[in-house]
Amino acid sequence: MADRHGTGTALLAAALLSATVACAPGGEGGSRTPPPLPAASATPVATTGATTGATTGATTGGGETDVTPARPRTLVTGLAVPWAIAFLPGGDALVTERESARLLRVTPRGEVREIGVIEGVSASGEGGLLGVAVSPHYATDHFVFVYFTSQDDNRIVRYRYDGRLSDRKVIVSGIPKGAIHNGGRLAFGPDGHLYASTGETGERGMAQDRNSLGGKILRMTADGRPAPGNPFGTLVWTYGHRNVQGLAWDDRGHMYATEFGQDxxxxxxxIEKGRNYGWPEVEGVGHRPGYTDPLLTWSPAEASPSGLAYARGALWAAALRGERLWRVPVDASGRVGRPTALYTGEYGRLRAVAAAPDGTLWVSTSNRDGRGSPRNGDDRILVVRPSS
Structure with missing residues (x-):
């Protein structure tokens, strides 16, 4: 594996050359031999307390001298691959564990209670209990949603939760499943509709097939029907994705997604309605008609970007292979500025990032997922108070 701390001369040199890979061909952030680096297309900037090695399509002008937040606080220890975090109106969070299929309730004081084990989960490879979302109308409907891998497919199931889970309803089934690239992120957008990310399971062609649910971002009602205004009259919102792992919106309603590349x-x-994001025809910036180029790309050891959140004028992306938290400023038009890498190598693989009602970020580690090196107390949830 490449240098995990990102401070060596070799890594800095690579960062200055280009932004390259994401997750290994067989998984999410495994070791690999990187391909030759292309010519430089942008110059990253060293910021106080961290180095950056990403290539951006546009910048917001810089001027930041120290955006490093305070040290994270450990909220919870002893979890097993906490994959997703979603907040209830009162400030408690629902947390999924990928392999145990447990749905947990975690309070801001660090108290943990098992709500239940989700029925029908088949946890193998990168599959299992993945995303969770809480209805924006939870106060009246008490709906929570989970995304998981079953024996036959990936699916989205709705529950009523009022202290216990009830009224189970499968609202979407038939999402392709595989040993890798199962997508799995769930989030409600500012439009009140539910979005879900799906992977192409290693079968590249389905990402470009608008009749397939694989390799897409889906948009739906709370009943699992295509949301009004969807571009193709189906669940598909955007296509040409390899394996989207994070979804977030800024305070102006721009939608962003993190995505694993290949090599x-x-x-x-x-993310914009109906767009084709290129996979497998284009990886990274291609400048090809009909395909949408990314805002930002990363180099090999720095990324495998998973969960994504927005807070205080920036996107916050968790890195699995990169073992760091990225802060990426965004401007009013949705352009990104120079990223800053935080906590590099200090907590291992980072999986989920969620913005809490109190203004903090909750970040989960993923060191017990078979690709990390578990430390005493792993896996854990960290609390970060973001800087502006």
């Missing part, structure tokens, strides 16, 4: 570029994309 060259990991990405943050600005």
């Amino acid at each position: 060259t570029y990991d990405e943050i994309n600005l």
